[in-house]
Amino acid sequence: MKKANTHLVLNCIIAEESITIEDVVKKTKLSRPTVVNIIKELTEKNIVFKSGFAEYTGGRLPTLLSLNANSYFAIGIDFEYPPIRMAISNLKGEVVLSQGITVDRSFSRNRIIEEMFEALERMIGESGIPMEQFIGIGIGLLGYLKANQGISLEILRIPEWKDVDFKKLVKERFGLPVYMQNDIHMMALAEKRLFLTDRADDFAYVGIRPGIRAGIGLAMHINGSFYGGVHGNAHLLGHMTIDINGEPCPCGSKGCLELMAGEPHVVARYKALLGDDPDAESIRGIRDIHARSLGGEAAASRILDEVGSYLGIGIANVVKLFGLTTVVIGGPDGELYYGLLRDHLKKNIFKNMSGELDIIVGRLEEEMYPLGSCFLVIDQYFKEPTLDL
Structure with missing residues (x-):
């Protein structure tokens, strides 16, 4: 229940950009003590910060709360092959750094994966962001897959690419949560968030x-x-x-x-x-x-x-x-x-x-394609938990 309430409060703050505690209480319909405790925890984690004061209406000046977009970051990958595009974004989906490589089509499956891993490690190093501030890696992958299991079943343009447990490989290398989805879905997600609101x-x-x-x-x-x-x-x-x-x-x-x-x-x-x-x-x-x-x-x-x-x-x-x-x-x-x-x-x-x-x-x-995978990570981070009542 606490996680569900935290989700409500956090998404209320994201939607409003800047908002007072009293307005959060009104919009979420949670009790004021519950909201205050959640805000306290989010502030201690540096996810939410006091961004100013609301218009004075008498009594104590109400404080405005905002999302600290640069408290955590997401990594997105657009695995088109031979181009592989990568980006790092903050919690608002603003790109911090983006890079890309083009893999030689003669490379083996393992060589392709290693090339991507090395490029991703270089990008993370160049960003200067500590690993503990990354909340996950999202991958938009071509071909056939079992997205929830993180298994890439087949990529026709890579003949030896069959039943690759891509999620496991990425997680073992980087130690972060990994989310996978069809590449076109990730392009559409970025298009929706940026231009189709x-x-x-x-x-x-x-x-x-x-x-x-x-x-x-x-x-x-x-x-x-x-x-x-x-x-x-x-x-x-x-x-x-x-x-x-x-x-x-x-x-x-x-x-x-x-x-x-x-x-x-x-x-x-x-x-x-x-x-x-x-x-x-x-x-x-x-x-x-x-x-x-x-x-x-x-x-x-x-x-x-x-x-x-x-x-x-x-x-x-x-x-x-x-x-x-x-x-x-x-x-x-x-x-x-x-x-x-x-x-x-x-x-x-x-x-x-x-x-x-x-x-x-x-x-x-094209350079924005991996941003859809960043949004996938952010959505999972802020995802409403399933409650067993």
Whole structure:
């Protein structure tokens, strides 16, 4: 019960930025002695501090209480591979330090993990923050996982990566609580906290990753929280079947959306259309094709229209299934994909839904991706405990 009351008081202070004890009592409906005792403990732990005085209304001048954001810190990791991004944030989610590495694709599984560990140790050392001030490590991981157990079941782009007890490995190395979740969910969490604070509780975040093994992920924010399914693998949009007679996908299905609209497959189809064009080798990504389309090339425009159509169909299925009114297109090329899919998406949903659907471009930059994992750690730290009554 004490932990539950502490949770109420602490989150009340966080929500209000600065607040008096009397207002905490009113908002939490706890007794004044209970609130005073909790505030005393939080102050002794340096989590809460006296930040000033409220407006004078007679009698004793009321003291304002605020969260000491720099009392503790969270570590966040965005394990995309080959890029691995890391950040340290304070309790408000403000980035203190961020770094990243790009791992050689020829490295073994153990070498990849060791490279990440060494980079993380360097970042912690450079931050100058004592280990006792870190409250945990959050990891946004690609591939299939059992999030609660901290086990990474499979990462298709790393052939020998199977059933890795990643949580155990990280915890043994750093001695901190470790939390894992799907990488797109972590991107969506950061987007929500930073840029979607005034949006509806229900929205879909479509994260489109570029690169040699591009991914198309989805995170669903439903009734005020993200839904991950039993193991954290819910909403694998990239493996929605678009063409039942399509090419085999490494996941075991056929005609998956990633095969139809993922960057490497799109580039390959486009180069096949070009045939013997000597400039074909210069085409490395969706942006190159888009530049040619803007220059008036018919083949480039046709390929991009196909991409928009496939994405529009896939996302429309999600919108119709959940009755959504907001879709966020995230990733470094979010604005480009927004232009490709917007009309196709609206065309593939019911007319009465089309006018209500708000499609927006995500604002989260790549260097901010690990911040979602920092928020995951902070949320766990302030999480309301389960009470056995």
